[in-house]
Amino acid sequence: MADNLKVTERMKNWGYIAIFCCLLLAGAHSFAAADPAVITDIQYWLAPDHVQTIIFFDRAVQPSYHTRSNPDRFVLEIANTKDLFGDRSLDVNDVTLQRIRVQRLETGTMQVVFDLSRPAEATVQVLPGLNDQSDRVIVNLFDQVAQEQAQEERIEQQQAVQELKEKQHHIVVLDPGHGGHDPGATSANGLKEKDLVLDFAKRIKAILEQTAPNVKVYLTRDRDYFLPLPKRTEIAKEYEADLFISLHVNANTSKKAQGFSVYTLSEKASDDAAALLAEQENASDILFGGAETPLPLKNDQMLTFVLADLSMTASLQHSLEFGRISLNTALANLKKYGIAREGLKRANFVVLRSAEMPAVLVEACYISNNREEKLLDQKDFRHNIAASIANSIKEYFAEIGETRQTPQMAAVYQQEAKLDISNEPGDQQRMHVVRNGESLSLIAEKYHIDLAQLRQANQLASADMIYVGQQLWIP
Structure with a gap:
């Protein structure tokens, strides 16, 4: 009897083991049979010192990556993934990057291979899908030669800035907002904020070069690529700017919203619409990979420190003064177009958090308003906006004069x-x-x-x- 019980117990144990193995096999089969992630798109942008590539996915992924030599290349690998368009090759033909190759291995792992023209340092950032954005992986390839050249150019730039200061020339830094994979606001007809504001900046620069020889203009970006918000202000500081202007066009869920507005930095927004706009602009670093650690949208401690320094240098007072001048000049120049005066407002914009210079953010009409969108699509109208901002800059520097120089x-x-x-x-x-x-x-x-x-x-x-x-x- 005892022997029979032992046999029965052994059979039960073997039965449990068999069931457990079956469950393991079923789980493994289920895992193996899971639908692969899909690469839905690949885009790249060329910046002065790096190439940025954005890979879009239909779900969250966790890539691995490594570098290889002979020839130089950077390889990104994502398990259980396929490309919507199959294996393919994208020719880039840049000084840093020759091409991007997409190939799926027999194991189901997808490789994205970056064939380098010369050595580069790579960073990889995984961004979750937020606010209608797809899951993305961002690869930045920093050209080592270009970075060395940029360092030499910075030294030359510092010397040039000092010469301009000695000649009592004014330095203006124009910041075309957004760029690259961050289009900013986009109209129903495909008009993009990033393109409009870059056009504004180039026109303003050209006008001032012709009409104001004592004003030197620099741009934070002169092409279509993405810049993190803190980097924009950092560029202005490097140029020791006397004035920083971040250029934007506005958008609203209501197509009735219209008008021209100028914003200065404030801990408390002037109204709810200004607060919402600041939150949307500040979110670009989080949504588009501007910082590895997302910046808080409401950093009151940091802003209080900044405002203390702003009051110390009177930069905020000068920001308000330029804002008043630019708003009045723009509305006078655009009167024939019937552009409404939305006003001089305040909000907590990350890009204005600088303690060393007057800084404003210009919202030149609404891309979401049908009438203003059509105007923004016209070269003559964009030139009028650029001319009004250029005139504002000249009037501001003429008004502050020798006795009202921005205190350092x-x-x-x-x-x-x-x-x-x-x-x-x-x-x-x-x-x-x-x-x-x-x-x-x-x-x-x-x-x-x-x-x-x-x-x-x-x-x-x-x-x-x-x-x-x-x-x-x-x-």
């Missing part, structure tokens, strides 16, 4: 160090010298006076900013 940060620090006026409440001089991080409300509270009284005593409007070194009468 170092100079303001020196000014603050030399001031010998007490900031203690009860000082008989009743004069307060603004220090870093102070605001009108804090100063009013410090002296136990009403904020409105402080503004009235110093003839300040409610929207006025203060800056380090500014002397305020205390009533």
Whole structure:
């Protein structure tokens, strides 16, 4: 009896093992039979120092990659994947990249091979599908020779900038928004924001070169490629810009929205529409791979620091002044087209977060408005917009003149160090010298006076900013 029980128990154990193996085999078969991921498109853009390739997928993937030599190539591999168009080859014929080859191995692994013209450093970024965007893999191939040349050019650039400063020339950096695989707003008829604003920038530059020899213009990009938002401001800093203008056209779900507007940096948006626009513009780095670690859209701590520096250098005041001039000039020049005045607004734009220069973001009409879209598609209209912005730049620099030059940060620090006026409440001089991080409300509270009284005593409007070194009468 005992022997029979042992046999029965062994049979049960073998039965469990058989069932377990069957489950394993079924799972393996199910995994192997899973539908492969599909490459739906491949696009590339040529930047000055790198080639950017975007590979689009119908679902999330996890690629592996490596480099090979003799000949030089970079290989991306994605398991259980196929190409919608089958094996193929895309000729690039760039100094960095000869071609992109797509081939599926017998194992089901898809290889994307980048045949290099010369050595390059590669970075790979996997982007999830967000806001109607497909899952993507971004490959950047940085040309080592081009990077070395760019470093030499930066040294020459710094020398050129210093010569311009010595000659008291003004430097303007124009930033055509979006670019490359980030088209910006797109109209129903296929008009793309990235193309329009690049056209604006080139026209403004050409106009100023002909009519304002004391103004030097640089562009953050002069071709169709993507730039992360912080990189745009970094370029302006490298050129020691006296003015930074980010160029855009607007879009809205309502086709009735229309008009021309100019934005300056603010912690709090002037209205809900401005706040939404800033969030949409700021999202480009997350949606299009501008940063390996996504930038927070509401970084209040960083913005507070930036605004403290802005008040210290008076850059925000100059931004508001240029915004007023550019808005008035544009509306006067575009009057015959019936363009509405949407106004001078404020919002938290990442691209304006610079503490070293006046900076504005221009929204030149609505690509989503049928009438304005047709106008934007006309060369004459785009030239009028460019001419109005160019005239605004000349008027702004003429207005600030020699006595209202944008104060440099170092100079303001020196000014603050030399001031010998007490900031203690009860000082008989009743004069307060603004220090870093102070605001009108804090100063009013410090002296136990009403904020409105402080503004009235110093003839300040409610929207006025203060800056380090500014002397305020205390009533």
